Amino acid sequence: MFSSFTSEHPAMKGHYDVIVVGAGPAGSVAAKTSAEHGLSVLLIEKRQEIGEPVRCAEAIDVKGLSDFTEPDPRWICAKIRRAKLFSPSGSCLEFRDDDKDVAYILERKLFDRELTRRAARAGADVYTKTQATGLLVESGQVTGIRGKQLGDDFEAKARVVVAADGVESRVARWAGLNTAVRREDIGACAQYHLVHPSVEKDCFEFYFGRKHVPGGYAWVFPKGDGEANVGLGTSLSGSGYDTALTCLKKFVAWRFPGASVLQAMAGGVTITGKLPRFSSGGIVLTGDAGRLSDPVTGEGIMNGMISGRIAGKVIAGAVASGDVSAGALRRYDAEVSKCLGPVLDRNYRLKNFLMQTSDIGVDLGFRAAKALKVERIATSRLAEEVFSSTTGNGILKLLFRRASGSPT
Ligand SMILES: Cc1cc2nc3c(=O)[nH]c(=O)nc-3n(C[C@H](O)[C@H](O)[C@H](O)COP(=O)(O)OP(=O)(O)OC[C@H]3O[C@@H](n4cnc5c(N)ncnc54)[C@H](O)[C@@H]3O)c2cc1C
Structure with a gap:
């Protein structure tokens, strides 16, 4: 038996301009932006606590973040200025920035909570332990959600529903949007949060080669005080989570012998190109629900926030014009495609290239980079080379030509 919240849950209304499903970075930013545009917003999260459990290595690009917020020491664990890349044979390329931070390692549970708090302060109604269980659809147009809160079923209407329910998104599927990705375009990841004296405090480490990870790479992201998120990702196609965990155990025994493991986790990331559709009548897909994480790095916090902000702005315009049809929301697809599409597609090709390159090829690329004094x-x-489609990509192009054995 369904009930509207109007009668049984006085704080929650039965009708909103926008209902956002999922209070990760994408959902919280979508909710905040929509509320700042004067829309009534409901943001629901199925978990008890916003931001937990964390399934992330917690790195974020400083430049991208500065478009959204000032850094806050409460949710920054470490500041990164250096990066070391290790080839399969152990050759190291070291990059440094002496005068500025390039990336932060977040305390994600606090960061996510802060983003949700900002959505609430902007006027969004926020409910945890509240799960979307289906969509309301009239004449092919999404008009709201079915949900469950503490055992009670409910229905709530919305002009637009924002799917921000992460990599395992069901909302998109309920709306009939095809977000399926090929097995080889899913990264199977395993990660330890560990303590070891040899963790370098301001330096990313990346390890390539089949010795460590077949078809992927390992990372070390310092979290301060000798702690680090140490993980690896490999394509789901030939391996899966068991293999990822087995590789991680071997990698940690080799790189951090005797380390104490504070937390272990496994999770998936999509490492695919841009989807053809991010919206339909009355619904838009944001963040991981829209497969927007980077295909090379698997990073999705920033793209989630960017898509959430675009969603809020486009929905505000659509609601103001009284047209939330599939045609009107196409503007969201256009803006996301313009903003994120070129890098997603370029890095998808790059990911496929890297996965096909032999260890010998990667070593050749490293040797060329050393000779060219790329360091x-x-x-x-x-970082700009990897995350921007407009700033040259000269180094990347050169290295890949060398790695594939082509003359420059
Ligand atoms: C091992 C690993 C390492 C990673 N490292 C990084 C990194 O270093 N940097 C980076 O940028 N990205 C990283 N990522 C990816 C990053 O975590 C995601 O891209 C990011 O969290 C996506 O944000 P989101 O808001 O789209 O989804 P999420 O953060 O996943 O949020 C979705 C939310 O929706 C909720 N939800 C789901 N279904 C429902 C429902 N039916 N009703 C209500 N709520 C629902 C979930 O509980 C969740 O809180 C990593 C991922 C993995 C697996």
């Missing part, structure tokens, strides 16, 4: 390039420039 003189600042870490921030290297």
Whole structure:
């Protein structure tokens, strides 16, 4: 028996302009932006606590973050200025930035909570332990959600529903949007939060080669005080989570012998190109629900926040014009595609190339980079190469040509 919240849950209304499903970075930013545009917003989260459990290595690009917020020491564990890349044979390329931080390692549970708090302060109604269980659909148009809160079923209407329910999104599927990805475009990840004296405090480490990870790479992201998120990701196609965990155990025994493990986790990331559709009548997909994490790095916090902000703005315009049809919400697809599409598609090709390159090829690329004194390039420039489609990509192109054996 369904009930509207109007009668049984006085604080929650039965009708909103926007209902956002999932209070990760994408959902909280979508809720905040929508509320700032004067819309009535409901943000629901199925977990008891926002941001927990954390399934993330917690790295975020400083430049991208500065578009959203000032850094706050309460949710920053470490500041990164250097990056070391290790080839399969153990050759190391080291990049540094002496005068600025390039990335932060977040305390994600506090960061996510802060984003949700900001949505609430902007006027969104926020409920935890509240799960979407289905969509209300009229004449092919999404008009709200079915949900469950503490055992009670409810229905709530919305002009637009935002799917921000992460990598395992069901909302998109309920709406009939095809977000399925190929097995080889899913990264199977395993990670330890560990303590070891050899963790370098301001330095990312990346390890390539089949010795450590077949078809992927391992990372070390310091969290301060000798702690680090140490993980690896490999394509789900030939391996899966068991293999990822087995590789991680071997990698940690080799790189951090005797380390204490404070937390272990496994999770998936989509490492695919841009989807053809991010919206339909009365619904938009944001963040991991829209498969927006980066295909090379698996990073999705920033793309989640960017898509959430675009969603809030586009929905505000659509609601103001009284048209939330599939046609009107196409503007969301256009803006997400313009903003994130080129890098997603370029990095998808790059990911496929890297997965096909032999260890010998990667070593060749490293040797070429050494000869060309690539290490003189600042870490921030290297980050721009990976995350921007407009700032050259000269180094990447050169290295890949070398790695594939082509003359430059
Ligand atoms: C091992 C690993 C390491 C990673 N490392 C990084 C990294 O270093 N940097 C980076 O940027 N990204 C990283 N990522 C990816 C990053 O965690 C995600 O891209 C990011 O969290 C996506 O944000 P989101 O808001 O789209 O989804 P999420 O953060 O997943 O939030 C979705 C929310 O929706 C809720 N939800 C789901 N279904 C429902 C429902 N039916 N009703 C209500 N609520 C629901 C979930 O409980 C969840 O809280 C990593 C991922 C993995 C697995």
